[in-house]
Amino acid sequence: MSEFRVLIVDDEIDFLETLVKRLKKRKLDAVGVASGEKALDILDRERFDVVILDVRMPGLDGIETLKEIKRRTPLTEVIMLTGHASVESGMQGMQLGAFDYVIKPAGIDDLIEKLNQARERKLLHEERIRSGRNVP
Amino acid sequence: MRKESGPAGTCPDIDFTPYPIEEPGQSRLRLFQALITLLPAALAIPLFLCAGPIYALLALSVAAVSFMVAGYYIGRIARANEQKCKLDLQLIQSQKLAAIGELSSGIAHEINNPLAIIGQEVEWMKHLMKEGGCGSNTPVGGMSEFNESLIEIGRQVDRCREITHKLLDFARKKEPLIQAVDMNRLIEDMAKLVEKEARQRNVLIERNYQADLPLVRTDPPLLRQVVLNLLNNANWAIEDRGVITISTMRAGKNAVEFMVSDTGCGIPPENLDKIFDPFFTTKPPGKGTGLGLSICHGIISKLGGSISVDSEVGKGTTFTVHLPAETTKGKN
Numbered sequence: 001m002s003e004f005r006v007l008i009v010d011d012e013i014d015f016l017e018t019l020v021k022r023l024k025k026r027k028l029d030a031v032g033v034a035s036g037e038k039a040l041d042i043l044d045r046e047r048f049d050v051v052i053l054d055v056r057m058p059g060l061d062g063i064e065t066l067k068e069i070k071r072r073t074p075l076t077e078v079i080m081l082t083g084h085a086s087v088e089s090g091m092q093g094m095q096l097g098a099f100d101y102v103i104k105p106a107g108i109d110d111l112i113e114k115l116n117q118a119r120e121r122k123l124l125h126e127e128r129i130r131s132g133r134n135v136p
Numbered sequence: 137m138r139k140e141s142g143p144a145g146t147c148p149d150i151d152f153t154p155y156p157i158e159e160p161g162q163s164r165l166r167l168f169q170a171l172i173t174l175l176p177a178a179l180a181i182p183l184f185l186c187a188g189p190i191y192a193l194l195a196l197s198v199a200a201v202s203f204m205v206a207g208y209y210i211g212r213i214a215r216a217n218e219q220k221c222k223l224d225l226q227l228i229q230s231q232k233l234a235a236i237g238e239l240s241s242g243i244a245h246e247i248n249n250p251l252a253i254i255g256q257e258v259e260w261m262k263h264l265m266k267e268g269g270c271g272s273n274t275p276v277g278g279m280s281e282f283n284e285s286l287i288e289i290g291r292q293v294d295r296c297r298e299i300t301h302k303l304l305d306f307a308r309k310k311e312p313l314i315q316a317v318d319m320n321r322l323i324e325d326m327a328k329l330v331e332k333e334a335r336q337r338n339v340l341i342e343r344n345y346q347a348d349l350p351l352v353r354t355d356p357p358l359l360r361q362v363v364l365n366l367l368n369n370a371n372w373a374i375e376d377r378g379v380i381t382i383s384t385m386r387a388g389k390n391a392v393e394f395m396v397s398d399t400g401c402g403i404p405p406e407n408l409d410k411i412f413d414p415f416f417t418t419k420p421p422g423k424g425t426g427l428g429l430s431i432c433h434g435i436i437s438k439l440g441g442s443i444s445v446d447s448e449v450g451k452g453t454t455f456t457v458h459l460p461a462e463t464t465k466g467k468n
Contacts, residue, residue: 086333090326090329090364091361097357098357100356101360103328117356121356128313
């Protein structure tokens with residue numbers, strides 16, 4: 001099985017660096033970027049299984065970034081992570097195809113479990129497409 | 137008041153499954169006819185022996201009369217039943233048409249508003265161009281006002297796109313992706329999200345989770361969408377101070393259930409039948425598209441479950457979602 005690649009998008013650099021470090025310690029190939037624009041850039045060039053996306057960011061915000069990720073690579077699973085929980089943006093995110101909507105602070109074990117579930121979903125999705133079951 | 141809405145539901149899939157038309161019970165009626173005919177007929181023999189032929193003849197004619205009368209009424213019942221079946225089908229057909237009508241007028245209404253704004257802006261831009269003079273390329277008032285109109289048009293196009301996307305969302309025949317889910321945890325995650333906003337409005341969330349719930353094989357993001365929607369509705373149903381109660385429980389061997397109850401305003405009986413219909417909303421225009429519950433209904437149907445509502449005006453509303461714990465197609 002290829003390596004589990006996670007992209008973390010958050011404008012709080014301290015938080016971003018800590019999370020990348022902690023995920024790497026758990027043998028995940030984690031990469032961090034500080035904005036939605038940079039996230040789309042790197043997603044154009046590299047393959048990631050799951051994206052952890054902050055909701056509130058200057059520039060392209062979490063919801064806009066989610067929309068764009070789902071449009072470009074619908075199979076990439078996205079977990080929204082937010083310090084400012086808003087039900088409105090939660091509903092929007094889920095409707096736009098986010099895998100989960102998690103409130104900060106999230107325990108690392110919790111987060112890793114969610115990452116694994118999101119990845120499992122991506123693999124299921126790929127398998128379904130390979131076996132052609134999506135076609136009615 | 138209660139409204140059930142199961143996998144073979146109505147909207148938003150516009151999949152009308154006629155409720156089972158009752159078996160007329162013909163065989164039972166025929167048995168009754170035989171009974172009231174044979175009883176006097178059987179009495180004819182002892183009557184012939186004890187009381188003479190006249191009484192026996194009387195018994196036989198009673199038998200004949202009851203046979204004919206019963207036959208006549210059975211025929212009428214059969215015809216009435218046939219007519220009822222026809223009317224039922226007609227009723228389903230007209231309900232179908234009514235729902236489609238409502239759906240299309242809903243879409244028309246939602247799309248018409250942004251269209252009207254776009255039209256106005258275009259008129260305004262034409263006006264600006266004309267005022268600027270035929271030869272010149274700059275509209276009167278410079279580019280800024282012109283630009284504002286363009287931005288507004290873009291915004292309205294986005295609004296239309298959102299509506300069509302939402303519609304496509306439940307028209308799409310996307311199969312759910314099935315994973316094992318701890319339902320208590322999934323619900324708790326969403327409860328935490330709603331709790332912050334609820335607390336600000338003095339709304340408490342009470343948990344009533346059953347501890348040893350079996351894992352549910354379902355599509356987690358889809359289920360999250362439903363839970364979040366129901367919790368959000370419950371929160372807004374309460375004006376100020378109230379309680380939202382979330383319960384989970386086993387329902388028989390192969391199913392689990394969760395309930396979201398609120399102590400809010402309740403739903404009047406005349407609206408209870410419509411709450412799962414697309415575009416049905418009691419919120420002021422622009423505050424909600426009326427698609428939330430119909431999307432929930434569509435999702436739960438897709439997941440092989442059912443959703444029902446219980447409500448009393450002034451007391452509150454309870455939504456109950458019933459989900460299979462083991463799905464046969466879940467292997468993936």
